[in-house]
Structure formats: C-alpha cells, structure tokens
Amino acid sequence: MALDKEETGERVLAIAEVLLNEGGMDNLKARTIAEQAGISVGSVYNLFSDLDGVHRAVNMRLLDRLGAAGAAAMADLSQRGITDVRQRLLALAGAYVRFVEAHPGSWPALLAFNRRRPTLVEPDAYEARLDQLFEIIAGVLAGGDFDLDDDTRRIAARTLWSSVHGIVTSGYAGRSVRRQVDEIDQQIELLVAVFIRGLERGGTFAHAGTTAS
C-alpha cells in the first residue's frame, strides 16, 4: 500500500496550493498539510526540507502554469492568423490578468514570499522561468516594425512585463475590487497603445543623460 514517494509529494503540493489560495501565506501549516494528506508532520519534512521548500515548489508550478498560459495565448492567436502586435500584447496581458484572477490567493502568496526577507539569494530557477516569458514578449515586439536592436528589445520586453505586472497588482496596495477591475483594463490598454506609438516613432533609446535628480 501507500503511494509512491513522488506521488505523495505531488499530493502535498496540491494541498499546499489550495491552502495558499484559500488563506494566503500564513494558512500554510505543516499540521494541516499532514492531516489533509493523511501523513504525519514528520513526513512532510521528509519530503521537503522546509515549509519554505513546499512554498517554493508551489511557486514553481505557478510560474510554469503562467508561462504555459502565455505561450498558449500566443499559439491561439497564431492559429487564428493574428499577427498584430497590439492584439498580441493585449492577449498576453489578458492572459496574465486571468491567471492572477484564477489564483487569487496563491499568486499574492508567491509575491509575498519573495518579499519576506530583505535581500536573500534568489533561486535562479525563478529567473529562468521568467526569461521564458520575456522571450515571448520580445518575440512579439520583433514582429512589429520598430527596428529595435536586440538589447533594446530585450529591455523593452522586460519593461512592458514589469509595467503590466505593476498595473495588475494595483500599484502596491489598494484592492477595492469594484472599480479596479475595469480600471486595470483601461490602464493596460493605455499602456499598450502608448508603448506601441512610442516605439513606432523613430529615435534611439540610448541610456544617456540625466537619469533623475
């Protein structure tokens, strides 16, 4: 009897994700996981080094799912023969919005997780999964007639992503879901429109001059 070790690990992760999604970060308790998975507390620590380890693993799954959602949105548009940059960027942003809405607890938990300790060495497995997304965006930008060099396009892709992310997570505070829900759409549309128009106009984006102050 008893399931495979790896199988049990998967079950633990599924349970953990539900817990995170329902109650946020401090709803992820070792005893709750153990009880719901039908194992003992000690076994949880046998499968994962930490509760942080569990959370990290859940986060990886989330990032994978997000990447898949982005890729799927692009594949869908390609299949429908849509190559318009604006539409593709809006589709990507829309995919992200839907993803966040589909993970109302576990996604904020991922964000909170990364902000717990001030400056901890980041697992670059994170970055790798993000680069996947950046490359999708960069690919879309390459489809437009912007004539950007590779480096600028890379930066533009990251800028776009960060901006959409900032918009979706509503600055840093303030939920008030009512009017925010369509305000997000308005902001995204403005951002994409402005971005495309701004990139269309020629001119180099050399990083010169007064950055600030």
Added chain:
Amino acid sequence: MALDKEETGERVLAIAEVLLNEGGMDNLKARTIAEQAGISVGSVYNLFSDLDGVHRAVNMRLLDRLGAAGAAAMADLSQRGITDVRQRLLALAGAYVRFVEAHPGSWPALLAFNRRRPTLVEPDAYEARLDQLFEIIAGVLAGGDFDLDDDTRRIAARTLWSSVHGIVTSGYAGRSVRRQVDEIDQQIELLVAVFIRGLERGGTFAHAGTTAS
C-alpha cells in the same frame, strides 16, 4: 517619570521600523519591541491593537515619507525653473527608486503586508496617501502639451505610477542586485520616453474594442 503615551507609541514605531527594515516582516516580534522599548509585552498591546496594527502604523509613516519625497523632488525642480515633463517624470521615478533603496526591508515588508490575506478590506487611508502621489503625476502630465481630458490623464498617471512601481520591484521576483541596478534605470528611461512619445501623438484613448482575446 515615564514618557507620554503618544511619545512611547512613537518610540515603538521607530523600533518597529528598524526591525522591519533589518529583518523583514517576520522580524517584527512583540517581545523584541517590548524589550527594546523598555516596556512590557502587554503594554505594546495597550498602545496598539495588534502587531498588525503596529505594522500598519509603520506603513503609514512610510507612505507619508514617500509622498513627501515626491513633493520635494517636484519643489526642487520648480525652484530650479525646470518644467520639462520628461525631466519631472524621471525625477519622480528617481525619487521612488531612492526611497526604495533607502528602505530595503521596511518597504518590501509593506508590500508583503498587503499581500498576506487574499481579499481583506483595505484601509482607505492607504488609498488616500496614494492619491496624493497620483495627483502629483497628473499635475506633471497636465504641464505637457498632450491635451488629455481629466479622466484619461488620471488613468495615465496611475498607469505610469504602477509601471514604475512594477519596474522598481523587478517584476515580481528576482533580485540579483548587480545588473538589476542599472537595468532599472534603463527601463525607467525607456518607459518615460515611450510614454511621452506615445502621448504626444494625437488620438483618443477611448477604452473600446477587444481588451484581450
């Protein structure tokens, strides 16, 4: 002897901020505060309802400081006779970057704080302090020759802010402070440049059409 009640509260907040700044959210412990403030644990709960209450109060101070930094940056530029929109926006973004760098632990703690529970009623005191910032940005935008109606300008201000915020907080993960430090500057410069160029071009930003697939 013994200090005023309000005075003790201020001391507690100062201690709490240092703790948050040094060790992140889970470094804010009731017993540590009590010990460092020279009072008992119970007294902490006499001054504040919760540890969350303490954290909230610290966050308010942070938001006030951020607002002041933004206003000061604008006042500085005004005094120097600088009205250029690009420079003003870059100065605002720069002020934010410096603010985040000056609060390496307590600012992430504020962000994490707001993401702990999925959907909790937000204290609108937060929003009020943010609106202050949005109005500064909207004011700057009003100085340019974009001919935007009030509503669009309001949205544009929020979009800009959210985007800068997203850029500064580096997407959602990934620190790796080395190359990120100048990448942030590059992204901000690209964003502001693109934003200004995109807004300069005429055309209405009506929120019509396919928001996303």
Added chain:
DNA sequence: GGGATTTTGTGAACAGTGTTCAAAAATGCA
C-alpha cells in the same frame, strides 16, 4: 493629606506555530 476610584502597566499563562529526532513500523535481503 488620604482614602476611594479609575487608569495604566505587568508578565505568567494559553493556544498555536515550525522543526527535530529517538523510537517504531515497514521494507529489503539472504
């Protein structure tokens, strides 16, 4: 002043945490 009353401060106690680790149960092997 001095007794009564109210306010304020205290820290032991309680209910939960994450995490460990000697022991027990299960499994592998000859």
Added chain:
DNA sequence: TGCATTTTTGAACACTGTTCACAAAATCCC
C-alpha cells in the same frame, strides 16, 4: 525466518501572538 536498512511517526522543544487577572500608579474628591 532473521537481521539490516529505510521510512514513518508523533511526542517534545523552542518560539510565536495574544490575553487577562492582578498590581502598581495615577487621578479624583472631600
């Protein structure tokens, strides 16, 4: 079967936030 090895267990430990009966201090009122 008997022994060795691995895996699972859950009581125990150290540490959380939070409470609340009690004590100390302050305040009031005559």
